[in-house]
Amino acid sequence: MKIVYAKEELCLNCRLCEVYCKTAHSKTKDVLKANKYENPAPVSRITVYGDKMLSAAVNCRHCDNPKCVQACITGAMTKDRKTGVVSVNEDKCIGCMTCLAVCPFGCIKTGKFAVKCDLCQGEDEPACVKNCPNRALVYVDLGGAR
Amino acid sequence: MVNYIPRRFTVVRDRELCIDCGCCVRQCSNECHYFSDDGKTALVKSDNCVACHRCVDLCPTGALRIEKYICDYRDNANWTPQYQQEICRQAETGGVLLSGMGTPKPYPIYWDKILLNASQVTNPSIDPLREPMEIRTILGRKPEKITVEKKGKSTVEMPPQVIIETPIMFSAMSFGSISLNAQKSLAMAAKSLGTLFNTGEGGLHPDLADYTDCAIVQVASGRFGVHKDYLNNSRFVEIKIGQGAKPGIGGHLPGEKVNVEVSNARMIPEGSDAISPAPHHDIYSIEDLRQLIWSIKQATDNKKPVSVKIAAVHNVAAIASGCARAGADIIAIDGFRGGTGAAPTRIRDNVGIPIELALAAADQRLRDEGIRSRISLVAAGSFRCSADIVKAIALGADACYCASAPLIAMGCHMCQTCNTGKCNWGIATQRPELTKRLNPDIMHERVENLINAWNHEIKEIMGGMGINSIDSLRGNRLMLRGLGLSEKELEILGIKHAGE
Numbered sequence: 001m002k003i004v005y006a007k008e009e010l011c012l013n014c015r016l017c018e019v020y021c022k023t024a025h026s027k028t029k030d031v032l033k034a035n036k037y038e039n040p041a042p043v044s045r046i047t048v049y050g051d052k053m054l055s056a057a058v059n060c061r062h063c064d065n066p067k068c069v070q071a072c073i074t075g076a077m078t079k080d081r082k083t084g085v086v087s088v089n090e091d092k093c094i095g096c097m098t099c100l101a102v103c104p105f106g107c108i109k110t111g112k113f114a115v116k117c118d119l120c121q122g123e124d125e126p127a128c129v130k131n132c133p134n135r136a137l138v139y140v141d142l143g144g145a146r
Numbered sequence: 147m148v149n150y151i152p153r154r155f156t157v158v159r160d161r162e163l164c165i166d167c168g169c170c171v172r173q174c175s176n177e178c179h180y181f182s183d184d185g186k187t188a189l190v191k192s193d194n195c196v197a198c199h200r201c202v203d204l205c206p207t208g209a210l211r212i213e214k215y216i217c218d219y220r221d222n223a224n225w226t227p228q229y230q231q232e233i234c235r236q237a238e239t240g241g242v243l244l245s246g247m248g249t250p251k252p253y254p255i256y257w258d259k260i261l262l263n264a265s266q267v268t269n270p271s272i273d274p275l276r277e278p279m280e281i282r283t284i285l286g287r288k289p290e291k292i293t294v295e296k297k298g299k300s301t302v303e304m305p306p307q308v309i310i311e312t313p314i315m316f317s318a319m320s321f322g323s324i325s326l327n328a329q330k331s332l333a334m335a336a337k338s339l340g341t342l343f344n345t346g347e348g349g350l351h352p353d354l355a356d357y358t359d360c361a362i363v364q365v366a367s368g369r370f371g372v373h374k375d376y377l378n379n380s381r382f383v384e385i386k387i388g389q390g391a392k393p394g395i396g397g398h399l400p401g402e403k404v405n406v407e408v409s410n411a412r413m414i415p416e417g418s419d420a421i422s423p424a425p426h427h428d429i430y431s432i433e434d435l436r437q438l439i440w441s442i443k444q445a446t447d448n449k450k451p452v453s454v455k456i457a458a459v460h461n462v463a464a465i466a467s468g469c470a471r472a473g474a475d476i477i478a479i480d481g482f483r484g485g486t487g488a489a490p491t492r493i494r495d496n497v498g499i500p501i502e503l504a505l506a507a508a509d510q511r512l513r514d515e516g517i518r519s520r521i522s523l524v525a526a527g528s529f530r531c532s533a534d535i536v537k538a539i540a541l542g543a544d545a546c547y548c549a550s551a552p553l554i555a556m557g558c559h560m561c562q563t564c565n566t567g568k569c570n571w572g573i574a575t576q577r578p579e580l581t582k583r584l585n586p587d588i589m590h591e592r593v594e595n596l597i598n599a600w601n602h603e604i605k606e607i608m609g610g611m612g613i614n615s616i617d618s619l620r621g622n623r624l625m626l627r628g629l630g631l632s633e634k635e636l637e638i639l640g641i642k643h644a645g646e
Contacts (some may be wrong), residue, residue: 010582010585011582011583011584012171012172012173012583013172014172014173014204015167015168015169015172016166016167016169016204016206017166019167019169019206020206031165031206031207032163032165032207035165035167035206035207036165051280051579052579053171053579131206133204134582134583134585134588135585135587135588
């Protein structure tokens with residue numbers, strides 16, 4: 001399946017992916033309102049780790065056999081059989097954060113519920129990829145290999 | 147220590163728009179943006195701002211603006227603020243003033259005083275979208291005369307020729323003065339456009355091995371990275387005598403910029419200063435130049451044309467004639483508005499002559515002497531748009547060298563601080579955290595788009611003139627008219643005044 005890959009040799013550490021992720025997952029979809037005024041503030045599902053010398057954006061790998069899905073005690077975390085996207089059903093999630101504890105990539109964020117990358121379902125390209133100024137994020141199917 | 151120079155710019159942050167994402171903080175290599183101690187509020191300190199616009203362009207909410215810092219001095223037409231500030235800078239440092247890019251001084255730009263012709267009634271114009279339009283350019287020495295055998299086959303042995311698909315080539319910018327990513331972007335663009343890029347004097351980096359068929363390799367006074375394979379891995383070899391931005395001056399790449407990569411490409415020890423002497427110490431005359439040209443032709447088995455690049459100086463026409471007679475196949479003339487990675491400011495702003503006059507004078511001289519066909523003329527020194535290129539070709543250039551325009555396409559904002567090595571756009575720097583900002587995959591597309599756009603415009607302009615081949619435009623000065631030029635200027639340019 002297509003997921004977001006980060007090319008650390010091109011990552012600028014600008015963290016605009018975080019800004020646009022928040023915007024895409026906000027109520028208003030407006031960059032200013034989402035990042036400044038919305039309450040509760042939207043959570044970025046992608047995080048840039050590192051410093052100016054070396055940095056990379058990390059978000060959900062949508063694993064073939066996701067630990068978060070196995071660990072979920074309410075069945076809120078599921079992997080879609082067709083699309084492969086791992087997502088949280090907010091009606092079922094009780095915010096126990098077991099998924100956060102088991103995720104080997106640290107890609108579950110805390111909000112009222114577990115929050116994670118949904119690859120901007122419904123869009124051609126996730127917002128982080130679309131807005132990366134240096135094409136350090138790519139949305140491709142590499143079968144798990146870089 | 148108090149420095150007596152007010153800052154140049156103020157960075158204005160609109161607090162209503164700022165979301166404190168810190169993009170600006172992490173992008174500015176001049177450290178104009180920083181966070182408050184709690185890391186929550188982005189703050190501004192404008193002292194080091196060079197107006198490169200990196201923060202402005204990347205700010206997701208448009209919260210940043212660069213303003214000129216206005217601090218009036220008592221009016222003085224002679225002692226302008228700029229001269230006062232430069233004196234203060236020298237009083238502080240005791241050094242030669244250095245600058246990057248071409249001269250910003252308001253010297254006359256003749257391109258803006260030359261107008262182009264178009265067809266009306268008496269001759270038809272051509273629609274380039276419906277009819278073939280040839281802008282393919284062939285550089286190199288042309289035979290003196292053509293002889294054919296009975297069946298019409300040519301019996302002339304053709305000197306080596308270089309065919310490019312557009313009259314625009316990328317001028318010399320060495321690896322060292324610009325980043326490898328920048329050079330690679332140009333190489334990729336050149337390959338896909340069917341034109342050439344120029345390695346400058348910094349040698350050819352092994353990563354560019356795939357692009358040798360679109361490379362011009364330079365032999366400059368420092369002879370950095372020159373060896374037999376370097377000369378042969380090219381389309382033609384260029385001997386750099388001078389550069390428009392700093393005629394008569396050598397180059398100095400400081401040791402700090404000579405990292406492993408640069409040291410390998412230049413074949414000099416890591417960390418050592420790369421000094422290009424002002425003259426070639428084996429060229430003190432036209433006869434010496436002839437020897438070097440001959441040596442290079444021997445080393446390349448007579449398969450590569452040899453170009454000589456000279457700066458446009460007062461005697462440029464005579465010098466060009468000398469170069470032609472010394473055996474050069476191509477002569478590149480670099481006008482005084484040409485760019486540079488670093489040049490002494492006084493040299494950049496005061497030495498040399500405009501390319502328009504130099505080109506017209508050299509072309510005329512070579513024609514008068516009957517040796518114009520022996521060489522191809524390449525003009526350099528600030529072409530800002532396709533119309534400048536059309537005018538240069540009509541003045542007699544075979545092709546043009548462009549560098550500043552492709553750099554602008556890659557993000558350069560002409561902040562003129564290339565010499566500091568802090569280029570926020572990853573162009574004129576070797577710092578790894580900055581060079582990675584320039585992704586060749588994006589930038590080669592932008593450069594290609596620019597040149598393709600110019601190609602379309604050149605065809606459009608030619609079509610308007612009723613010319614369908616760039617060869618018919620070359621040296622066709624009847625297509626040009628001067629506006630507001632003196633008799634003498636018109637005479638040198640070899641064009642008539644508008645209305646004549």
